[in-house]
Amino acid sequence: xxxxxxxxxxxxPPFLVAFTHSSFFRFRKHALNCHRMKPALFxxxxxxxxxxxxxxxxxxxxxxxxxxLMRLDNMLLAEGVSGPEKRGRGGPxxxxxxxxxxxxxNSIEHSDYRAKLSQIRQIYHSExxxxxxxxxxxxxxxxxxxxxxxxxxxxxxxxxxxxVNIIHGKFSTIQMQLKQSTCEAVMIxxxxxxxxxxxRRNFSKQATEVLNEYFYSHLxxxxxxxxxxxxxxxxxxxxxxxxSNWFGNKRIRYKKNMGKFQEEANIYAAKTAVDATNVVxxxxxxxxxxxxxxxxxxxxxxxNSGDSFINLQSLTxxxxxxxxANVQSQMDSLHHVIHxxxxxxxxxxxxxxxxxxxxANGSWQDATTPSSITSPAGDPGSVNSDASN
DNA sequence: CGTGATGATTTGTG
DNA sequence: CACAAATCATCACG
Numbered sequence: 413x414x415x416x417x418x419x420x421x422x423x424x425p426p427f428l429v430a431f432t433h434s435s436f437f438r439f440r441k442h443a444l445n446c447h448r449m450k451p452a453l454f455x456x457x458x459x460x461x462x463x464x465x466x467x468x469x470x471x472x473x474x475x476x477x478x479x480x481l482m483r484l485d486n487m488l489l490a491e492g493v494s495g496p497e498k499r500g501r502g503g504p505x506x507x508x509x510x511x512x513x514x515x516x517x518n519s520i521e522h523s524d525y526r527a528k529l530s531q532i533r534q535i536y537h538s539e540x541x542x543x544x545x546x547x548x549x550x551x552x553x554x555x556x557x558x559x560x561x562x563x564x565x566x567x568x569x570x571x572x573x574x575x576v577n578i579i580h581g582k583f584s585t586i587q588m589q590l591k592q593s594t595c596e597a598v599m600i601x602x603x604x605x606x607x608x609x610x611x612r613r614n615f616s617k618q619a620t621e622v623l624n625e626y627f628y629s630h631l632x633x634x635x636x637x638x639x640x641x642x643x644x645x646x647x648x649x650x651x652x653x654x655x656s657n658w659f660g661n662k663r664i665r666y667k668k669n670m671g672k673f674q675e676e677a678n679i680y681a682a683k684t685a686v687d688a689t690n691v692v693x694x695x696x697x698x699x700x701x702x703x704x705x706x707x708x709x710x711x712x713x714x715x716n717s718g719d720s721f722i723n724l725q726s727l728t729x730x731x732x733x734x735x736x737a738n739v740q741s742q743m744d745s746l747h748h749v750i751h752x753x754x755x756x757x758x759x760x761x762x763x764x765x766x767x768x769x770x771x772a773n774g775s776w777q778d779a780t781t782p783s784s785i786t787s788p789a790g791d792p793g794s795v796n797s798d799a800s801n
Numbered sequence: 802c803g804t805g806a807t808g809a810t811t812t813g814t815g
Numbered sequence: 816c817a818c819a820a821a822t823c824a825t826c827a828c829g
Contacts, residue, residue, distance in 0.1 A: 612808045635818090656817085657809060664820065665807090770817050 445564065458566045476590050479643075484591040491598050528601050537596045540587065547583040551576055613634045615658075619648030620794055627666075628680040633776065663776065 447453075488494040556571050615623075622644055627634050636644060641655045648655070666673050 614826065616808065654808080658807090660820095661808070663818090667819095781817070 437511075454564075454566065461566050481588050481591070484595055485587065487595055488536075488591060492529065493536055493594060493598060529598065532594060532601065533599050536590070539590055543583060543587055543590065547580065550583075551579050554579060615648065615650060615654075619650050621676075622648045623655065623662070624676065624680045625683060626657065627662055628677050631677070631681075634659060635776070667776075 485494065554575060555572060558567050558575060561567060614620075626636060626640070626644055630636070636655070636659060638652075639651045641659075645652045645655045650658075670677075
């Protein structure tokens with residue numbers, strides 16, 4: 413009767429047969445109860461029972477795979493399969509819309525993942541519920557049978573309890589199977605999602621625009637702060653980690669061969685330098701070190717004083733005395749503006765001081781270069797004399 | 802289909 | 816943990 417409800421659980425037939433057979437006795441029960449030998453028979457049965465039950469008693473094995481079940485439980489909980497039901501299931505709707513106005517493919521993939529996960533969760537929960545229901549049903553059924561039989565044969569409450577425990581044990585192993593397969597499904601889904609995440613989609617025009625703008629206007633120190641990253645992420649409709657990835661890739665690739673990026677650099681520098689040039693030009697004339705530029709330098713660390721010094725040095729014809737390091741971003745822009753306005757004809761295939769600036773410096777990251785700070789006149793115009801006429 | 806561009810991941814370092 | 820560098824895997828284009 414039990415196996416009929418759902419074919420999937422594997423209860424061994426003998427386990428069930430023992431109880432279904434009891435109906436066979438039913439029609440004789442009355443006769444038996446009324447039999448005059450019944451008390452005697454009962455006592456005999458009790459006697460036999462007395463001997464056998466003790467031997468059975470010792471087999472109260474506690475299941476050792478308890479730890480594994482805990483592990484599965486924990487994983488399911490961590491994966492959000494078990495635990496509180498979060499949202500409506502299944503629907504391909506409901507995407508956590510990104511703040512940017514851009515169609516973000518990542519969220520699409522994510523929602524797909526979520527949908528499938530919730531599907532798994534739904535199945536898991538319904539199965540679990542079914543199991544529990546069936547378990548309690550079966551338990552009460554068995555208990556009723558045993559109670560009924562206890563009138564004809566000796567059955568102590570302890571035994572009933574033990575029986576119930578056995579049943580629960582059986583069902584819990586089934587549950588564990590369910591949990592295990594659910595875990596597997598989640599793992600498969602997860603790995604597939606990770607693979608899918610690796611599937612790359614190019615950023616939107618807007619995103620690359622914003623990122624490149626920042627990169628080339630902070631070329632001497634292209635390390636956006638956390639805030640700046642968030643800002644860029646918001647503007648570009650991508651995540652902060654994507655911004656970080658982008659800058660990591662960009663830095664390494666830019667450094668690797670800068671000639672390839674010259675055109676791009678000029679484009680973006682010209683784009684952002686329009687306002688910066690004015691400020692710089694004024695700043696140059698006034699030569700005021702304390703003028704805080706508003707546009708390009710937000711909240712930056714600017715720890716590379718050596719770098720900035722070299723930058724300024726490369727423009728000695730414009731800058732008579734050292735200025736605050738926060739002007740350097742405008743310098744970066746200015747570099748390219750000069751390229752474009754002054755020597756744009758010769759720029760092709762000839763990476764000028766931009767290249768050499770980086771080369772002379774070695775890298776962005778640790779721009780200590782202690783030598784040039786104390787002795788600025790060490791190698792005066794070797795690098796930049798041609799560029800700054 | 803080959804190839805460079807490009808986003809993401811991995812590995813190693815401080 | 817942020818970053819550099821190497822590497823992977825896909826995209827986009829001829």
